[in-house]
Amino acid sequence: MERTWYWRLALVVAVALLSIWQLVPSWFYFRLPPAERNGPAYEESVPGWSPNAKKHLNLGLDLQGGILLAMGVDVDRAVKAKVARRADEIGDFLKDKGVPVATSAPSADGTRVEVRSSDPKRAEQVVLDSYSAELSAPSGAPDGAVWFAFRPKVIQDFQTKAVEQAEKTIRNRVDKWGVSEPDIKRKANNQIQIQLPGFKDPEKAKELLGRTAQLEFKITDDDSAVLDPVRSELPPCPSGPEGVQLPLPQTGCWMVEGVELPTGIQRQVTFLAASRRQDIEAAIEKDLRPKISRDQDIGIGEVTVGQGPIKEHFYRTYLLRAKTELTGDYISDARASVDNSKGVGEPVVVFTMSPEGGRLMEKLTTENLHRRMATVLDSKVETAPYIQGKISTNGQITLGSGRNYQEKFEEANEIALVLKAGALPAPVTIFEERTVGATLGPELIRSGTVAALVGLAAVMVFMLLYYRGSGLIANVALVENGLLVLAIMSLLGSTLTLPGIAGFVLTLGMAVDANVLINERIREELRAGKTVRQAVDQGYDKVFWTIVDSHVTALVAGVVLMQYGSGPVRGFAVTLIIGLLASMFTSIVVTRVIVDWFTRKDTARLSV
């Protein structure tokens, strides 16, 4: 045999063995009952010698069930909110410039800013001088007032950004969350559809994704004593030598924390705590709400206690000033970082405000120096650090003490994510949430597998009957093709959908096409009186480009389909593309190696 033949044989054998090896994790994955596949049982069951356990075939939402959420980004409302905020800013801006302003508020339909002034002409002039790129002054305003509207392009940009940002935030969250193969896509009507295959806890999904709402900064009202009477109404929280003893009573209980007021005086601030969210909410309604004034608000925060892997949570309240001092959409960036200024590395959160936000932040931090500022996301207090100095465009949040570096860094990351999410200006709401076909999946997998095997068997029987020996060789190549496709799919972590199974079967059918072409050509050459050796060489050589051409055209269709489709249809396109690439290798290289072996002597015969 020629030297190259041994190399080609080595390649064919290596590809086959590597494919099988790559499929080991998938084998162990599908061996487990569906409920345990995404749990720790899977990673434990995979033997040490196998490839990365994370690289296994996944089942699409249509096959394993899961959750589909449709989240709507309400851009109209986001625009109204932008108008309302801008109204306040324009009011302040005009006052700064010495223009008399009676009111500056959104118009009745919420799409314009209406400024009432004794000198509307000048108000219009002053505002447009600075903001004409963004705002126009439409006519039709009532006497003594001027209207400002965002230019259509500004609104459009803003809407697109709102949805994009919501999508990005959701993507970040889901990625961080470690769901296998989430499918997140933006739909035309400002909706974002999230598919979480195999995810079975809609409440958790809702809670985590629902948090992509608005971020606000509020100042804690630590001077107020309105909550102190609670100490006589509710029991104190049970505490042991290691701090709070959980679980806390269902009615809620009180605790105090030492807070240093700007005046330097220490005050014992009362707050409420409970183990469960619904308990604390009930306690707030019953015991706290009646006591607070209109310009006060209660925020709920979550406290994590315990070291290492065993962590417990409880909820606590914060007494806040009701006014939102600043919203998250002024934040341009936030990230976790390490502060080395104190000699030891300390995880912190670093954030940057927009120029406009920087001005507001500076005003806020100057007025409230040494008070605590609560970062409230979706009405939940995420963190409430002291304002230690004046902040304008660049700020830093230092974390509380008592945890190790790793935990602090994780928390810093979490807060950074929250702050970034805060830049999301549009309210995101879950409109639909559903669990797809828990009973449907196994049935579809069964019928899909049977259908695939029947199709495969039909093709193989046909090849064997029609081409005899050469058919058998093509069938060996076909099996390697199937293994290779599945191996590549698991390596890429692709999702197997029902149309994907159909695509898999179809590519197997297409893969033998190449062998049909080759074998027909060999027959033709044999008929023309060539020797077997010559016929084989000519058969493969002359058909090579035909096979490439036919694969390329099918690949073109596959790539276009992948760009267009989503979900199951995309799964089909991916399978088709991988199948076509694999079949070029198996139907040409693999079969050739075997055929060459049997026809190595000039006197050889070939049943074709």
Added chain:
Amino acid sequence: MQFKSFDIVPHGTHIDFVGKRRIAVTLSLLVNLAVILWSLPQIHGLNFGVDFAGGTEMQVKFDNAVDPGEIRRSLEGLGFKDASVQTYGPDSDHAYLIRVGRIALLTQEDVTRIVAAVKAKFPVQGQPHFNPEVGDKIDFEFQTLPAPAELQAAIESAGVRVREIREEAGLTAGSKALAVLTQGIQDRVEKDLFAKFASAKPQVLRVEYVGPAVGRELRNQGFKAILYAMALIVVYVGLRFDFRFSPGVIIALIHDAIITLGYFAFTGREFNLASVAVILTVVGYSVNDTVVVYDRIRENQGKLKGKRLADIVNISINEVLGRTFLTSFATALSLVGLLIFGVGTIFDFAMAMAIGIISGTYSTWFIAAPMTIWLEERTAARKSAPTGAKAA
């Protein structure tokens, strides 16, 4: 040891494909025209799935037989005038696809009624916000927030069930709004079916909904995707062979795409994203046979110099007749399992694919290659025509 092999198409077969092209083209034109006309919404139209038509689709399974007409009547009773109910899979499954044309249960009249009821009881600020493309949700802004329970009572007095009332950040910094989520289509249909067919234990297996605007966009994109794929393939074949072959390829591709569409048009089966996938795959696959024939034509043009193109084409098609048939046959064979065991979308997928593959082989033999000759002859006629005109 050697078995005697047989050829499915005997060697030396000579069928005059080029000579039969007029009959074939006429027949194909008629069939294609019929498909196009039948697919037009004014005449019959395609049965667009929820992906393309927009609306809500639910797959419901019962324990024992239920009259689909009964289901539809009960849906009409709920106010879904455009509801359709289809059997899904074998009759023994008692599974049905229920489709209604919208995604929000609330109609504009409902919203007006609710807003009036709420305004009568609470100081509502501005205009409440509702978007039927998004879902059953109305946003209210208040000067002072009412208790959610009271708001719920006020809304339910207007005859609409409330699913959830949620506090959201208001328009201005620091203000609050209440978002009212009312009962959705799924909930409504489920409750109604449970009440009516309790003994048959209805079970909702799958729900999908797509906003009407999204559906329109998906439809346009799908159409564009098919056109792009065709254009790219034609360019590739043109570059690899000769742009003289391009018209034949284009016509064959359009032919196969339309024939595949015909399956959906004439059977009334659901036309959805998967159907576009089928057409795209057919377009990519059916050109394979054409490539094989063109390859042979090119090879023979070198070998058989002096012969008329029509003869070369005929000889070429006949020479590769066996393999163009067998490749399609093998691929179609792989679909057998899906045709036997597939239900719903997957069965349609396999069936349409099989039809597309057959059409691809037919169009290679009778349309693509002979078309090349026809165009060649026309060009030749044009070239000679101007001189004739001058002489006259």
